[in-house]
Amino acid sequence: MINKGLGSAVHIVQMIIAEVLKRGGTAVDATAGNGHDTLFLARLVGSEGRVYAFDIQKKALESTKKLLERYGAAGQVTLLNTGHEEMDKLVPEPVDAVLFNLGYLPGGDHTLVTSAGTTVTALKSAVELLRPGGRIGMVLYTGHPGGNEELCAVEQYASGLKGAGFNVIKINYLNRTAHAPVIILVEKAGDLLESQAATQNS
Amino acid sequence: MINKGLGSAVHIVQMIIAEVLKRGGTAVDATAGNGHDTLFLARLVGSEGRVYAFDIQKKALESTKKLLERYGAAGQVTLLNTGHEEMDKLVPEPVDAVLFNLGYLPGGDHTLVTSAGTTVTALKSAVELLRPGGRIGMVLYTGHPGGNEELCAVEQYASGLKGAGFNVIKINYLNRTAHAPVIILVEKAGDLLESQAATQNS
Numbered sequence: 001m002i003n004k005g006l007g008s009a010v011h012i013v014q015m016i017i018a019e020v021l022k023r024g025g026t027a028v029d030a031t032a033g034n035g036h037d038t039l040f041l042a043r044l045v046g047s048e049g050r051v052y053a054f055d056i057q058k059k060a061l062e063s064t065k066k067l068l069e070r071y072g073a074a075g076q077v078t079l080l081n082t083g084h085e086e087m088d089k090l091v092p093e094p095v096d097a098v099l100f101n102l103g104y105l106p107g108g109d110h111t112l113v114t115s116a117g118t119t120v121t122a123l124k125s126a127v128e129l130l131r132p133g134g135r136i137g138m139v140l141y142t143g144h145p146g147g148n149e150e151l152c153a154v155e156q157y158a159s160g161l162k163g164a165g166f167n168v169i170k171i172n173y174l175n176r177t178a179h180a181p182v183i184i185l186v187e188k189a190g191d192l193l194e195s196q197a198a199t200q201n202s
Numbered sequence: 203m204i205n206k207g208l209g210s211a212v213h214i215v216q217m218i219i220a221e222v223l224k225r226g227g228t229a230v231d232a233t234a235g236n237g238h239d240t241l242f243l244a245r246l247v248g249s250e251g252r253v254y255a256f257d258i259q260k261k262a263l264e265s266t267k268k269l270l271e272r273y274g275a276a277g278q279v280t281l282l283n284t285g286h287e288e289m290d291k292l293v294p295e296p297v298d299a300v301l302f303n304l305g306y307l308p309g310g311d312h313t314l315v316t317s318a319g320t321t322v323t324a325l326k327s328a329v330e331l332l333r334p335g336g337r338i339g340m341v342l343y344t345g346h347p348g349g350n351e352e353l354c355a356v357e358q359y360a361s362g363l364k365g366a367g368f369n370v371i372k373i374n375y376l377n378r379t380a381h382a383p384v385i386i387l388v389e390k391a392g393d394l395l396e397s398q399a400a401t402q403n404s
Contacts, residue, residue: 005335006218006369006389015221016208133207159376167208168377174361174386175370184376187208 009181010101012171013137014040016185017097020135021045025096028129029053030084030122031114034106035064037099042073051077052091054084057112060105085118088125098126100138102150115146116153123157123186127166132190143179151182158184165189211383212303214373215339216242218387219299222337223247227298230331231255232286232324233316236308237266239301244275253279254293256286259314262307287320290327300328302340304352317348318355325359325388329368334392345381353384360386367391 004011014037021027027041032055041051055061061079068074080090084100100122102114126136140151158168171183206213216239223229229243234257243253257263263281270276282292286302302324304316328338342353360370373385 005391006337006371006387007391012218012371015217016214019217135208155376161377163377166377168375169208169214169373170376171371171373173370174357174372175363175365175368185208189207189209 009139009171009183010037013099013139013183013185017041017099017135017137018044020133020187021097024048026050026093027052027097028084028087028091028095028099028126030087030098030100030126031055031102032060032064032079033101034060035067037101038064038077039067039071039073041097041099042068042077043071045076047076049076050093052080052087052095053077054080054082054087054090055105056081056083057105057108059108083118084122085125087122088128091125091129094131094134095126095129096131096134098130098134098136100126100136102139103141103144103147110144113144113146114150116150119150120153120157123154127161127186127188130186130188132188134188136186138184140182140184141179142182154184158186161186211341211373211385212239215301215341215385215387219243219301219337219339220246222335223299226250228252228295229254229299230286230289230293230297230301230328232289232300232302232328233257233304234262234266234281235303236262237269239303240266240279241269241273241275243299243301244270244279245273247278249278251278252295254282254289254297255279256282256284256289256292257307258283258285259307259310261310285320286324287327289324290330293327293331296333296336297328297331298333298336300332300336300338302328302338304341305343305346305349312346315346315348316352318352321352322355322359325356329363329388329390332388332390334390336390338388340386342384342386343381344384356386360388363388 021044023046025045029038032053038053104113167187173180223246225248231240234255240255306315369389375382
């Protein structure tokens, strides 16, 4: 992994996710976009693992598919051309990690953005799907219309998760403009390694 | 490294520091305490590296020394029985990482706490000592008298570091009481690996 440093919110989230997502694991990319996070997850889980990648835009999934094929990682990824609020219906197994990189598709139509309602629906499903020790990482942007509302809704829901069962942290930049990205991380309490061992023994 | 999860602020800071502190590197433990962070840093740098560990309490350095000896890591650590505000005078080389775990010594005298003035002095020195790509990690507590003032002073200083030269992030818990620990991280822009390569070639 190239160290892009703490200046990249995506890098910070990837570092924290990488700690719990191992070879053979299962992950969701809730916002495939151009496929960079999908590829990141696919490489961590390897050919024995599984990544479910959602995007409402066909163009995004086409870019993702191309990127995965270029790196020989398409086999372990299920591409789903639908909104991530369908996650509870379409992901058939518990997961170790879920990534959200919200806002609009880079290089795509800037009027098509994720929104507070569907994002929170998807986040609730992600929390349900998460294995003990698993983590959800979200990068949120407030520079576009609706971005602030989305951050507030996510923060309100995540803050309400019970302290004994979940660790919920917020990461923000102190020396940047008000529109710097914000990170929210949710961890379901428990030890991932123990839970993986239990799965392997069952 | 055992995964203690995002419920431990110390674990989060250690994970972020471990990304940039490699074998042969140099680090400072600004608050040796019972030596757990010192041991963590000493193991990362190995016998070719160097850790400078500060504590104003003799008792803390004695505990630290015992812990390091038990794990065969005392050789690479310089113990300094003085306040971390002396860092600029006593650390003779650029460093890759600096850790602060503020407040009082666990199991020690709770009236002896770090304070805003000396902590900010030490932080300024740490910023000066830091190599490009290096990181400073601070865990702050607000449950004791003076804790809030210390956090405010650190946050004010760190927020003023210029965005082009530094990445400054704050991490806080969303679903805990007001007295949950807070993390501040400062990264000097640049690539640590490049800077290490340059040092090795010189």
